[in-house]
Amino acid sequence: MKSLHKKCFLCFDEKGFPRWLVSKNRMSEARQTLIDLMEDDMSLVNDEIEVLRRCTEGGPTKNDDTGIRFFSRQNLKPLIIMAFIMTFQQLSAINMIMAHSNDIFKTIGLPDPRMWSAAVSGGFFVFTFGSASLTDKTGRKKLLVIFAVLIALSLFVLSLGSLLKQQLHIAVDSVALSCYVISFSLAWGNVPWVLCGEIFSVEQQGRDIAIVSGINWAFNFLTVFTYTFLETQYLFIIYGICMIIAAVYVLMFLPETNGLNLYEINELFAPSPNQVRATE
DSSP states (O other): OHHHHHHHHHHHOGGGOHHHHHHTTOHHHHHHHHHHHTTTOHHHHHHHHHHHHHHHTTOOOTTOOHHHHHTSHHHHHHHHHHHHHHHHHHTTOHHHHHHTHHHHHHHTTOSOHHHHHHHHHHHHHHHHHHHHHHHHHHOHHHHHHHHHHHHHHHHHHHHHGGGSOHHHHHHHHHHHHHHHHHHIIIIITTHHHHHHHHHSOTTTHHHHHHHHHHHHHHHHHHHHHHTTTSOHHHHHHHHHHHHHHHHHHHHHHOOOOTTOOHHHHHHHTSOOHHHHHHHO
């Protein structure tokens, strides 16, 4: 219980993060925090301290120009990747559906829209908790690709459901909506935020997360606003196409970070020796 309390506390206190403590050269406090989190497994603690130390080597000093570091390739590449992923998270239409759930469910012909709204909210809650182990077992990239395709298929089916006969229409839309809820909860609801904690460098993490969060909120507004001037069926088709593009984008540009430590992830975005020599 004590360990669980500390883990919860760290989620809300940046200055308790081992990575932050190592960056400030407060090694004894970082080591003690890791001992508490890893339940006295000293081999893991020592390995993690070494990884964190290597990640923070060469970090900014008081006299550094952090603006130059921000515009370096090693920071801009993961920032651009995550900006697109956060954009695609909103282009899954999640917040449009949640904000206008009663109207949307009534439009596509589902009985008792309020009941469906409550069921969808409960489904997001349950399946998001169930995604924790799946994220580590399957890998971030694979999850995002597979479930982007499933979200797209669900949206396409919801857009075409009204063409079917009444009873079949309700059954098909019910299955498609359930598939949508499960697919978003298991991947696109939480994996982008997991990646934010892994993919950004120690010295720029706060600024980068603020930027991608702002982009996320901007497209949140955009998707909710589009509901006011486009038909629901057309919106589902548009956002379904967006999720197909998201699957292709993740497949092409997002490196798999599952199983890598922070130092290895940072190295994924480091310039090659040829690029370093070209800038000298």
